[in-house]
Amino acid sequence: MDADEDVAPAVRSILDAARQRDSPAADRVSVNPRSLDDAVAAADADGRTPVIAEVKPTSPTTEGTRTDDPVELARAMVDGGAAALSVLTEPEHFGGSPEYLERVREAVDVPVLRKDFLLREAQLDAVAADVVLLIARFVGDDLADLLAAARDRGFQVLVEVHTREELERAVDAGANFVGVNNRDLAKLEVDLATFEDVAAHARDRTDATLIAESGVSTPDDVRRMRRAGADALLIGSAIMDYDTDERSSSSPRSASPREDDGADPAATVRENTERLTTAESQRGDNE
Numbered sequence: 001m002d003a004d005e006d007v008a009p010a011v012r013s014i015l016d017a018a019r020q021r022d023s024p025a026a027d028r029v030s031v032n033p034r035s036l037d038d039a040v041a042a043a044d045a046d047g048r049t050p051v052i053a054e055v056k057p058t059s060p061t062t063e064g065t066r067t068d069d070p071v072e073l074a075r076a077m078v079d080g081g082a083a084a085l086s087v088l089t090e091p092e093h094f095g096g097s098p099e100y101l102e103r104v105r106e107a108v109d110v111p112v113l114r115k116d117f118l119l120r121e122a123q124l125d126a127v128a129a130d131v132v133l134l135i136a137r138f139v140g141d142d143l144a145d146l147l148a149a150a151r152d153r154g155f156q157v158l159v160e161v162h163t164r165e166e167l168e169r170a171v172d173a174g175a176n177f178v179g180v181n182n183r184d185l186a187k188l189e190v191d192l193a194t195f196e197d198v199a200a201h202a203r204d205r206t207d208a209t210l211i212a213e214s215g216v217s218t219p220d221d222v223r224r225m226r227r228a229g230a231d232a233l234l235i236g237s238a239i240m241d242y243d244t245d246e247r248s249s250s251s252p253r254s255a256s257p258r259e260d261d262g263a264d265p266a267a268t269v270r271e272n273t274e275r276l277t278t279a280e281s282q283r284g285d286n287e
């Protein structure tokens, strides 16, 4: 499979950077992970929607870069009820770093997902995390081997898919956490119907934990994804308080720091998280 085929230029650039990124001459990581399934169950039992809140300094579809301390933002997300966290470690397009993840994981006690574009086994050793992401489209035929290599190190593995065909590959590889990305990496457009379609198909195929990823902005969106069968939701931009711009893939991304509107960023992030983790105890306009 050619992962570059038909992807947006920004995503091609992400992949090129991932291929060129040196694998650190680090020791093999060995993780004693915090259970993601337990964290999801605990949130459910507590009446909170299980949300994996994402520390996302920037992205190809957001304006500017957040320079706030990732640890403060992470703590605010947990205070707002996040069941788990996701931390971008991709430096060039998302402003992340393995060091951010290390600091965040030390500061909180919930599971932490390493969000990156991993293509080779050695890249798993950059930093310890509770969960790592493998994107089915990008790892192609290496999915089963990388899944095994990650599990050998103790990681839980979230396999990201966007289509029914990718779901089949994830199931065949033995994935027990499947993320359905509502963001089409070919066009960078978001459509929540993607999760609805793939999750409906998944029900007969797997009992994996199903996670709705990307484009969830409002309590209505949360309830919609839960009705469609999401066990948990991965939410970045709406919690980080970005105005997302699912821009055409040729638009340039601003590298300038994001303008601060004077508000307390950690307080805003906490409120945003709380609004989404309590979505199911609020009454929806359409219900």
Ligand SMILES: O=C(O)c1ccccc1NCC(=O)[C@H](O)[C@H](O)COP(=O)(O)O
Residues within 6 Å of the ligand: 010, 011, 054, 056, 059, 060, 061, 062, 183, 185, 188, 213, 214, 215, 216, 234, 235, 236, 237, 238
């Ligand atoms: O977020 C982007 O702009 C993006 C562009 C190209 C490839 C991946 C991208 N996002 C990675 C993610 O997985 C999201 O950060 C995550 O699912 C959260 O999405 P959102 O809630 O829409 O910020």
